[in-house]
Amino acid sequence: MQKTKYWSKVPIETIYGNLQGLKSSQIKQLQRLYQQRLPGDRPTTPEFAQRLAAISTEINQPVCTYVNRRGQVIRVGVGTPRQTQIPPLELPRYGAERLSGIRCIATQLKSEPPSEAALTAMALQRLDVLAVLNITGSGFQRRGGGATGYVKETYLAHLVPSSEETETDTQQTRTSPLASWNVSQPLSLDVLSNQDFLDLVEGLEAEFQREYVATQVDSDRDRVLIVGVQTDTLTPQAFQDTLDELARLVDTAGGEVLQTFRQKRSRPHPQTAVGEGKVQEIALTAQTLGANLIVFDRDLSPAQVRNLETQIGIRVVDRTEVILDIFAQRARTRAGKLQVELAQLEYMLPRLTGRGQAMSRLGGGIGTRGPGETKLETERRAIARRIARLQEEVNQLQAHRSRLRQQRQHREVPSVAIVGYTNAGKSTLLNALTNAEVYTADQLFATLDPTTRRLVVPDVGGKPQAIVLTDTVGFIHELPASLMDAFRATLEEVTEADALLHVVDLSHPAWQSQIRSVMSILSEMPITPGPMLIALNKVDRVDSDTLAVAQEEFPQAVYISASDRLGLETLRQRLGQLVRYAVAPS
Incomplete structure (x- = not known):
């Protein structure tokens, strides 16, 4: 991502993706796309599409624009839908029961249907629609230099509720292991521009909402995906035992395990514990099944949690946090409660930096509860003082139990x-x-x-x-x-x-x-x-x-x-x- 600034009355906007080698004039053309306004009931207009085609041809790269339902361009990127996609946490509306309220209009420099990667990016972002513009050069030069281009054909793709998978002469259903979508047959730009966009997405959202309600049997339980990383130090049986035990821990903590993911690696990925492809698979499954929590079978660093939550869009915790949550629920006596709180704070203190979204999520499910709960927004120094006080109380408890043992020994x-x-x-x-x-x-x-x-x-x-x-x-x-x-x-x-x-x-x-x-x-x-x-x-x-x-x-x-x-x-x-x-x- 690169931010380009220039001195004019045009707002400073961010262009995402790979900007290497682009001229200042080309970046300005991309930035001016933010000033465009599209109708709310049509995927695009012929004028906007041809403008994208001209820019894409000149820079010889695909271009993606993301537009909200008010017709405002909210994101411009250089690259494919996969390379320019919006992180889930930045989407204005996100969840299995609804679409994000954003459409993507993407150019493509070759004449073929949208790729599996582009459709998966559509599913991960739960886009209203993905409009793909296949473009070709026109053979003449624009004034001031640079080749122009025009839209040769288009495709319109959108997600499909599982109960509505169909195939007709004008569209076909393509299914990945985790999501279903409809991709139209090649359309002319005029036909694409006249699609009844708003009626389509409102009908899809109504069906997604019905499906979501049908699956939410017990809203009080966290809906959990478990992720296990098998390294060379674990035998297959030991790894399976670890995952089975983690599932029991999640159940004890009050969660419902929807699915378990496994990946074999020589060592955990330093940024996300699992590989990039597995992160995408987890994210797609999470929004498909309506999961609201990811639990890993190992301790995660603050950076790993932050990266995973950014890419997946929901809370991520590790095995230790699940155990701490169970202890928080089980503690009954004052001694037990203070020891649980001490354990929670000592675990969280080094993880305060970089937790991002997690900093304000206490009290909302597994990994967030605790007796005498201290908000993690509190400054590190205040938490350290609380830890010191709790340690002093534990020492007093230790001394009390020691006296009781001595009395038994005397008897x-x-x-x-x-x-x-x-x-x-x-x-x-x-x-x-x-x-x-x-x-x-x-x-x-x-x-x-x-x-x-x-x-x-x-x-x-x-x-x-x-x-x-x-x-x-x-x-x-x-x-x-x-x-x-x-x-x-x-x-x-x-x-x-x-x-x-x-x-x-x-x-x-x-x-x-x-x-x-x-x-x-x-x-x-x-x-x-x-x-x-x-x-x-x-x-x-x-x-x-x-x-x-x-x-x-x-x-x-x-x-x-x-x-x-x-x-x-x-x-x-x-x-x-x-x-x-x-x-x-x-």
């Missing part, structure tokens, strides 16, 4: 922390063992706040021994660092416990990978946790082959079903052995 009550991957059944097990009433659900991160309950287990010779069990927040693959830091008061329940009970969902297809993720997080803790007992949960849902693999890999594990109360007596006995070993003098 010589051994402690066991229940750890495991999210949704492994930890809270259900605590309820089954202690008759607690901790909230449980088949959701990720149903538990945020630690809950401690007393349990009697057999000691030496079958004598009763009192211990305390603490239910902790679930782990997840690549747990965001901001959460690890903010929830240090909660995670200290793990590091300070005498022993750990690692609960595993044996029915999950990726149960072995989940065990590795939990063990990796535990190994990164500043204090080495105590001895551990593995409890393979949900055995009532697994087949004999899975049991055989588990028994071979984890021969010392205990097999239970917390929901059906299977194996709990064996678990109590093993817990008694575990704490006896953990507290024995070294």
Whole structure:
């Protein structure tokens, strides 16, 4: 894009596209197109079309003009519709239920129908129509030099609602994988200029609106497209497990997954994570399906978010933001809320610069909620002060829980922390063992706040021994660092416990990978946790082959079903052995 200024009463206008090699006089001709006014009920006029043809022939490049429904030229570009298209965020009206209110009149230096790229650009911008003018030179010179040209034939293209795909003698339906459009047969310029443009677009918009309403079953849920990038470090199965887990996260956060995109790359694209073609495919799918959120399977830089939102036209968030949003919804106690807010602010602070549209979108869906929410428009310094205050409160919470642990130690009550991957059944097990009433659900991160309950287990010779069990927040693959830091008061329940009970969902297809993720997080803790007992949960849902693999890999594990109360007596006995070993003098 290049801005050209000249000193006259003509307004300074921007000409988009490739201006390299153009003379000042040619740029002025392009700028004067902004002064033209077209009728609101016709695609173009013969005079305007011939003027475009003359300029395009002189500069020997295609020219695109974008006109609103009032007939005002709002954008002039040198290049094809793909090269000069308007970014979605700059369109005055944008959404699956309507057209943008803008038509594109484009010249073409060869005699053929509009290309797939031009039609895709029309669909991405949801243009009212795309009028393509095929031009040819006239063979004589204009006064002052330079070849002129004339319009040889024209084509008129527009989007088609899925319920109205037709084919007649005067137009044909051409369909891409994600959009349908009608392209007319070659028309003379006079016929094109006399098309009833306004009646056409009003009828199309009415049908698009009906289709959109029919698909919006639950407007309270975000309509989400998931995007995954498979690098060389991930096996196909691990990549699929990551996408499946992200879909569960989106569902838990309250979103509806409409479609999942995959791209294999040696490394993520530095500007958009995925390639340019995939970005276009995502953008076209988003406006076709009426999506309002894109979720990536990896952390995105502020520049990547900004570039993606500009090109796609809707909000873009990453996996960490989805997890933070779930935590914001789940937090119930004051401690949980302040830790969530701290995690959100610590994640957002370095991302304030360049978030663009995202800066003013809090409170509008996944990735935007938070208890005690602080608007991101607040200056960085104010947010940093808020973070400092929250960290001080977390430190106080940390000290309070430390005192409680010391009291238990003085009473010589051994402690066991229940750890495991999210949704492994930890809270259900605590309820089954202690008759607690901790909230449980088949959701990720149903538990945020630690809950401690007393349990009697057999000691030496079958004598009763009192211990305390603490239910902790679930782990997840690549747990965001901001959460690890903010929830240090909660995670200290793990590091300070005498022993750990690692609960595993044996029915999950990726149960072995989940065990590795939990063990990796535990190994990164500043204090080495105590001895551990593995409890393979949900055995009532697994087949004999899975049991055989588990028994071979984890021969010392205990097999239970917390929901059906299977194996709990064996678990109590093993817990008694575990704490006896953990507290024995070294």
